Amino acid sequence: MLDGSTLAIICGGGSLPFAVADSVIGRGRRVMLFAIRGWADATAVQAYAHRWIALGKLGQLCRAMRSEGCREVVFIGQLSRPAVSELRFDWDTLLLLPRIARAFRGGDDHLLSHVGKFFEERGFNLLGAHEVAPEIVLRRGLLGRCAASSRDLADIDRGLTLLQALSPFDVGQAVIVADNHVLAIEAAEGTDAMVARIAEQRQLGRIRSRKGVGVLVKAPKLGQDQRFDLPSIGPETIERAAYAGLAGVAAIAGATIVAEPVRVATVADRENLFVMGIDAGGSRQ
Amino acid sequence: MLDGSTLAIICGGGSLPFAVADSVIGRGRRVMLFAIRGWADATAVQAYAHRWIALGKLGQLCRAMRSEGCREVVFIGQLSRPAVSELRFDWDTLLLLPRIARAFRGGDDHLLSHVGKFFEERGFNLLGAHEVAPEIVLRRGLLGRCAASSRDLADIDRGLTLLQALSPFDVGQAVIVADNHVLAIEAAEGTDAMVARIAEQRQLGRIRSRKGVGVLVKAPKLGQDQRFDLPSIGPETIERAAYAGLAGVAAIAGATIVAEPVRVATVADRENLFVMGIDAGGSRQ
Numbered sequence: 001m002l003d004g005s006t007l008a009i010i011c012g013g014g015s016l017p018f019a020v021a022d023s024v025i026g027r028g029r030r031v032m033l034f035a036i037r038g039w040a041d042a043t044a045v046q047a048y049a050h051r052w053i054a055l056g057k058l059g060q061l062c063r064a065m066r067s068e069g070c071r072e073v074v075f076i077g078q079l080s081r082p083a084v085s086e087l088r089f090d091w092d093t094l095l096l097l098p099r100i101a102r103a104f105r106g107g108d109d110h111l112l113s114h115v116g117k118f119f120e121e122r123g124f125n126l127l128g129a130h131e132v133a134p135e136i137v138l139r140r141g142l143l144g145r146c147a148a149s150s151r152d153l154a155d156i157d158r159g160l161t162l163l164q165a166l167s168p169f170d171v172g173q174a175v176i177v178a179d180n181h182v183l184a185i186e187a188a189e190g191t192d193a194m195v196a197r198i199a200e201q202r203q204l205g206r207i208r209s210r211k212g213v214g215v216l217v218k219a220p221k222l223g224q225d226q227r228f229d230l231p232s233i234g235p236e237t238i239e240r241a242a243y244a245g246l247a248g249v250a251a252i253a254g255a256t257i258v259a260e261p262v263r264v265a266t267v268a269d270r271e272n273l274f275v276m277g278i279d280a281g282g283s284r285q
Numbered sequence: 286m287l288d289g290s291t292l293a294i295i296c297g298g299g300s301l302p303f304a305v306a307d308s309v310i311g312r313g314r315r316v317m318l319f320a321i322r323g324w325a326d327a328t329a330v331q332a333y334a335h336r337w338i339a340l341g342k343l344g345q346l347c348r349a350m351r352s353e354g355c356r357e358v359v360f361i362g363q364l365s366r367p368a369v370s371e372l373r374f375d376w377d378t379l380l381l382l383p384r385i386a387r388a389f390r391g392g393d394d395h396l397l398s399h400v401g402k403f404f405e406e407r408g409f410n411l412l413g414a415h416e417v418a419p420e421i422v423l424r425r426g427l428l429g430r431c432a433a434s435s436r437d438l439a440d441i442d443r444g445l446t447l448l449q450a451l452s453p454f455d456v457g458q459a460v461i462v463a464d465n466h467v468l469a470i471e472a473a474e475g476t477d478a479m480v481a482r483i484a485e486q487r488q489l490g491r492i493r494s495r496k497g498v499g500v501l502v503k504a505p506k507l508g509q510d511q512r513f514d515l516p517s518i519g520p521e522t523i524e525r526a527a528y529a530g531l532a533g534v535a536a537i538a539g540a541t542i543v544a545e546p547v548r549v550a551t552v553a554d555r556e557n558l559f560v561m562g563i564d565a566g567g568s569r570q
Binding site: 158161162165166168169170171172175176181182183184185186187188189193197198201206207 | 443446447450451453454455456457460461466467468469470471472473474478482483486491492
């Protein structure tokens, strides 16, 4: 699947694109970063061979990738839904718009699948970040020294079952469960805002479970195209979870990106939180 | 089912207990309000025959209800989960605590069913507010002048299906869906906080759908004991929904309390929102 060509990394926001680039470079492959204007970190991108691109100009992007000799592409980094008024389209993108508009009504997964198909129709092979940079993927078991209690494991399983039930609705990838109670379900607000809400409610005395009880459970949506938008965990995730008084964080092994595993483990140990890679079928398989 | 005895109304917070009392009195039946200290509105309760009671003293409450000749009981009003440290128990409640503790682990529904059983075992008949005060129950169809568009109806149906999928998890009674996207799912934060979150995210430019798109859908949990905790809609619900830029509010006819239907309709008309009572099976039955 991986050929020797220069890997095109289309970079959204955050540090993940650079973790992926470092990993690929470390394995001796050339990369070219296509940094999305307004999203990619302009300072960090300087350290790599890169070109700036505009959202909404997919045709231009394809020509640029071709001229760099790229045949394989990875999409990585944050990319909130842009305001349509800020977008400037090229013709290729305009011709794709009716398909995008239909896809938007069906949730993001569908939109991304359509963008994926667009690249594939033009001869590019779209890969997942976990395929090109396996060392930034969460492994099964504990990351750090803290272990999950049997109550935590039960909370993880309840959270997973809930996420599976939500899957047909193309919504949230995370829930918080404490002592069998569902405290929060992520939708449009994103995981960080959801965890912050629990911290806030705890301060208001509205969370009944005591500090050190409760798990943040993250999972990709069933049927989600893992070449886009895999759940990710970073040191900030652990810090936020600690601030919200949780016992730990669980996510699907093999389908969650941990860009900085050593820092994640350090923060988790310091905050006395567990971080656990689990199977999609549950914590006790 | 309704006998002629004085109706015991156990009053939590908010205005609903008084709307129920007015409705029952208006039909010529005597009521006695048992106002929960720390929750019931101390000013409003003055206008009615009432006695103050303490949470955690169920035995005392039963004796008081018996001495007032009450055989039928309604539970109504807000009652957030109390901090256990603030509770003072009587013996009857203490003996019930192991059952309550087990029930707590299974979610609120189970807790309330146990409290319900406690009253029934002591010879009281526990009724739902909708049974004693049918005029404060949402009816099928529109309340106010604004109608739902076909997109709104589709959003309502998606929200209902999602709430049904969540039902086994004993969680939230409300979601917000806009143009087929699930924007928010209620868990521990409550409906008001969930709607406020969408208003906030809209101001931050993080909600893609334009103002006037999106529906707040409320439904009781499947299998929920309707003698407790029916969803309710008030003028503030409509105001919050308007502030969040929604098109309207839909809830289950016959299983939603609207304490002030005239004010709800007035606010909805002023804010150009629809308010709709729907069947549990969907908006188009």
